[in-house]
Each structure stands twice: as structure tokens, then as C-alpha cells.
Amino acid sequence: MRPIEELRGKYTGCMLGAAIGDALGKQNEGLSRGDILKPGYITDYGKAQVGCPGYKLKRGQYTDDTEQMIVLAQSLIECNGFDVLDFSGRIAQWGADALADTVKKFLIGPSSSIAIFRLNSGVSWRDSGSDIPTCGSAMRVAPIGLFYNSLDEVESNAALSSIPTHNSKAAIAGAVAVAIGVRCALLDMSCYDLIKETCSRASKYDTGLAKKIEFSFDKRDSEPDEVFAELGTSYLVYETVPCAFYCFSRHFENPERAVIEAVNAGGDTDSIACITGALCGALCGISSFPERWINGLENKDMIERLAEVILKTAT
Template sequence: MNEQLKAGVYGAAIGDALGVPYEFMTRDTFTCTDMVGHGTHDQEPGTWSDDTSMMIACADSIRANQGAIDVKDIRQRFNLWRNDACYTPDGVVFDCGITVSNALRRGRGMDGERDNGNGSLMRILPLAFADAADSQIGKVSAITHAHEQSKLACIMYVHIARDLARGMSAAEAVDANAVFGEPFDRIPRIAELGRADIKSSGYVLHTLEASLWCLLNTSTYEDCVLEAVNLGSDTDTTACVAGGLAGILYGLDGIPSAWIDTLRRKDLIDSCLW
């Protein structure tokens, strides 16, 4: 198994699980310091959400197709998750974004300006470890999120992940890939912004900026994902997206062993990797 892929996926899944109890909570009304359960969705500690379910469904397709990117197959696996609760810890779908739900029901990605949620960014990480061209990354995003902004966010994220896997520092990887203009013009200086300037809603650009800000302003996996959760609002997705990059940067050994132990259904996650 590709250990960097596993570190990235585990990093994302643990970030997701850390954030699940606090989803939708306002910044500074809570403090996450460890992996707990219940809260917003009343789930057991270590339970991950739609973010990880869709990510491992994507990974499972790539694994089954021996590294090939088959958009139709990925869509079918997303429908297995949404309709039959496959790729879930308990056989229950307890969280699904509106854009994702509409796109899967209609069989086409949503491409309006208001359809730029983070539902493709949260699941795109496995493509960093496949031979996926930018056009293919865009098509996988477009299964649900077909607006150019969502596709570009996914492309940037995948390239940053790849550069981290090649051994670049976080600052080098972000700098090398901050190549788009508006509305991505804050990315080159994202590390310099204050916490109050960072938003953590479900908007794709907010999630990308917040995840990179957390990665660049911390020096451990633990600090990165806790900072992401404590930004509030879309806590699970911000921590999932940040955690995927932090997992690659710091490796499995850099993730607290207690959190790995608490993470549920590692067998299911592992079965989807290659």
C-alpha cells in the first residue's frame, strides 16, 4: 500500500472525525482538544462523515480500475454511498450537502455560481496519487461541482498534495501552485493573514484558504487539524481538507496514535486504498 496515500487519507479522515461533533458551531463558542463523540450529529468518537465516505469511494474506484480515472465508475460509487449507505462506518448517511445530493439525483454536476460548495474539494485527495491530468481532476470535481472555481480549487489542492509527497515544505508547495488569479488572489499571502481574516464556511474558496492557512501556521499534524476544527462552522470539512495535506506532510508517524486507534472502520478505509 502507498504509505503516503494512507497517511493523507487517514489524516483527512481523522480531521473529519474530529470536526463532526462541532459542525455548524460558531467560532470561539467551543474548543476542540481531542477526539470526542456525540455533539452535532450524535455520533460515536472516531466517526467520519460524507467527506471521508466520498473520498474512499473515489479511492476505491481508482484502486479497482488499476489507477485509471473512470468518471462514470466514480459517480456510480457515489450513488452507492448516497442511496445504499456504502462506504459509511454504520450503514447510515447522516450528512450530505445540497449540491452533492442534487447533482447525484440529476446525474450531472451543478455549475451555477452558488454551487461552489466544498463537496468536491473534500474528496479529491486520492487523485494526487493517481496519474490524473488537470482535465481529469476537473471532470471528477464536476461529477457534483462543475463550476470552474470548484474545479480549479481541486486542481490546486491536488498539485499541492503531490508536491508535499515529493518532499516540498508546506510553504514551497503552496507558493509553487498559487498560480490562479481572482478569486484565488489571497492564496499567495494566505499565511500572513490573521485568524479573523480566515472564514470557514462551506464555500469552496473559504475551505481551501482555511486549510492552507492552518497548514502554514502550525508545525504538527495535531495542531493543524485542531486549529481547523476550532475555526468553527464547517468544522469537519475544513479539518478533513487540512488534515489530508498535514497527513502527507507529517506522515502516519506524525498523527497521534490515540486518534488512529479511535478512528472507526479503518478496515473499510484500508480496503479502498492501493
């Protein structure tokens, strides 16, 4: 059996890694890669430029990516597993509060906004999800990969967790891919085997997304400028999730480099880096991230406590 301290490092590494990537990437969200790289690579926390969705956020402050991940983690803990009714209620309440906030309302994507409105209008979680193939359910899903030991349970619960807000086949496949990737990273699978398992599971829901993740792995030795241009970096799940797997595949033994690559990809940088951070943290643990990133992160102690409780209650 793996030492508990090693597992604790992986669990906290996954959740803090996701939040770190989100907080770093929010500086560049919506900018092109060319515009980001003109002054040089972003390697530490800072303020977003005026016009970016997160320009009113402080250094080290994360976006809705991490906030939704926290909501999911809290639901898993309170219900001792994934309960779609509980999660739907929590995400609806979180969304209502966020949309009423003068800062946070600009961070919520189109799919989530539509679903939150529907849920709060009394629409069932079965029918509330948007069919826009965006990455909102993939960016938040890491706790499911931490909670369930069985890959079958990770897959089924990740898919179910997407439906209340993101009900397209591609979005569901994206959530499955990230959750399975996290669980495989916890199991110390080789990068090749992790990608193989991820693509096999995701292909049940959307073969196109699975093929793009496989492509991102095949291109891991190609230069980022080339690969990001080929994959695309928008908030569509067909682009965001494969880009994150490219950054992970290219630098899985060096999480700092992987996250920096994601932060500077262009487009939906907070979500690309959030997913990259979750995958790298689950594989390499919290000690693989720089202390300046850990200590400068908003609410790091709270997120770490959530990870530790999930570890204690994981099935």
C-alpha cells in the same frame, strides 16, 4: 528513489489524516468559533452537540467527506485511474443510499444532494453538477493526488472529478488545489513552493480562490482568531479550502497542531480539518499523528488498505 516504507507512511498518512480530521471536526460542524472555544479546544474524538449535522455519529466516526473519498479511491483502484463514468455511477449509488439513511442524510451538502438527484434521474455527468461553489469535490479529492505522479495529470483528473457533482469554476479550482497540494507534499516541496504550485494551477479555473489560498499562506504567522474571521469558515470553497491551507501553512511541521487548529476553526470544521489532515499526512506521514487518533478512527484498517493499494498501482 525514496524508500517504500516512507512512501507507505505518506500514503496512509494522507488518507487516514483526512479521515481523522473529518472525525474530529464533525463534533463542531456548524458552530461558531466562539461557541467552540468556550469549553476549550477540542483535541480528541467525541460526540457532536445536538443540532450539529453529525450529532448521531459515534466517537471516531467520520462523515460524508471521508465516505466520498473512499468512493473515489475505490473507483481509482478498480479502473486503474480516474474514469468519470465509473465514479459518477458510484457516487450516485452512494448518495442514494446515504440519503435514504436516517443518520447520514443530514451530512450531505446542498451541492452533492442536487447532483445525486440529477445523476439518479438519468442526467449526464456533464450536466449533473451543481453550480453552488461549495467544497464537496475538494474534501474528497486527495486520492487523485496520491494516484498520479504527473502534476499535469493530477490537475486534469482533479478538475474532471469535480464536474459530476460540483461544476462551478471555484469548486473545480478547489479540487485542483487540494490534489496538487497533496502531490506536492508527497514530493517534499517546501511550504512556499507547494503554495506557489497550488495557486498557479488553481488560478487556471478561478483566480479568486487562488488569491485567497495565497493570502492564507501570507497570514500564516497571524493569530487564528484574526485569520478565520478574515477568511470565513463556511462550506463555500472560497472559505473552507483557504482555511485548510492556512492551518497547513501555519503548522505543517506539526500535523497534530494543524488538525487541532482546523477542528476548532468554526463553521465547516469537518471539511477544513479533513483537507488539513490530508495535506499534513502526505507531507509528514502517518507516524506524525497521535496513536489515540489512529486507533480510535472508524474503519482505519480498511482506509489504510486502500492507501496501500493506491501506492502499488499509482502511475
